[in-house]
Amino acid sequence: MNLLCRNIPFFVLFLVALGTSAFAQPKQKAPGSYAKVNGLELYYETHGKGRPLVLLHGGLGSTSMFGDNLKALAKHYKVIAVDLQGHGRTADIDRPLSVELMADDVAALIQHLKLGKADVFGYSLGGGVALLVGIRHPELVNKLVIVSTVFRRDAFYPEILAQQGQVNEGAVEMMKQTPMYQGYAAVAPRPQDFPRLLKKIGEAMKQDFDFSKQIASLQAPTLVMAADADLFPASHAVEFFGLLGGGKRDGGWDGSGRPKSRLAILPGLTHYNIFADPLMVTVALPFLQEGT
Known part of the structure; x- marks a missing residue:
């Protein structure tokens, strides 16, 4: 499997890890x-009642990828699950895919729905979008949960960067045999846009980025969460936490020295299953509910 992985783009491995259930779904209203x-x-879809929580999926995914975890969150919150630009049921438009622009879309949705402040919970690409919502639109964010997300591009393992370089429209024929494409075709307003989505995702992955300076001024309490076998070393998540003020001193016997943000490294998980594992919600809920 390791030898095979060197020649297969990471998003195809993502499919193997998931199986068919997370993406391939029959055509439905x-x-x-x-x-x-x-x-x-x-x-967007709305599930549950209570304080608003915006839920953002990973690249080439959609709201459906969270499965039972969406249902678990909806037991406690009014979950607004969003299909980002070009993903799921949201058709693409003539502009690049960027976390900045998609963050502005999410902010505009929060305002459109008159939610006031919302918690924003994102995985992978969605985690980057959530982070940028917090940076660019702090007045709209209560708390952030950022899962399996890097804040600078060079944090990815070198082999992941190499695999990302293989993502382009030339992969369409291979992808047509996968549950990811089948799930996309079942719900996308224009299934013929899939090559365009692959091209834009590939172009976005090649762009360098580093949000270190912006994170240092982030106002929203933030939970940084990663798998212990993620696309990047756990030390990057620790560094992320440090930029938020974490890991600077002893928390104290009564916890009074704890930072407002939190760090969680989930054991036994990878980038390809953390979003569907119930441990993700189990860890996130105490953080989200603290102080409410």
Whole structure:
């Protein structure tokens, strides 16, 4: 398997890890709604009641990828699960895929729905979008949960960067045999846009980024979460936590020295299963509910 992995883009390995259930679904009427924001028809679903929590999926995924974890969150929150630009039921438009622009879309949705402040919970690409919502629109964010997300590009393992370089429209024929493509084709407004999505994702992955300086001024309490066998070393998550003020001193016998943000490294998980594992929600809920 290790030899094979060297020649297969990471998103295909992602499919193998998931199996078919997270993506391949029969054609059905959309259970959610659309909001006109920033030139997009942005698709979202609302589940549960209570304090609003915006849930953001990973690259080439959609709201459905969270499965039972979405249901678990909806027992405690009004979950607004969003399909980001070009993903799921949200059609692409003529602009690049960038976390900055998608963060502005999420902010516009929060305003459109008159949510006031919301918790924002994102995985992978969605974690980057969540981070940028917190940076660019602090007045709209209560707390952040950022799962399996790097804050600078060079934190990825070298082999992951190499695999990301293989993502382009040339992979379409191979992808047509996968549950990821089948799930996309089942719900996308324009299934013929899949090559365009692969091209844009590939282009986005090649862009350098480093949000270190912006993180240092982040206002929202933030839970940084990663798998202990993620796409990047656990030390990067620790560094992320440090930029948020964590790991600077003893928390004290009564906890009074703890920072407002939190760090969690989940054991026995990888980038390819952390979002579907119930431990993700089990760890996130105490942080989200603290002080409420």
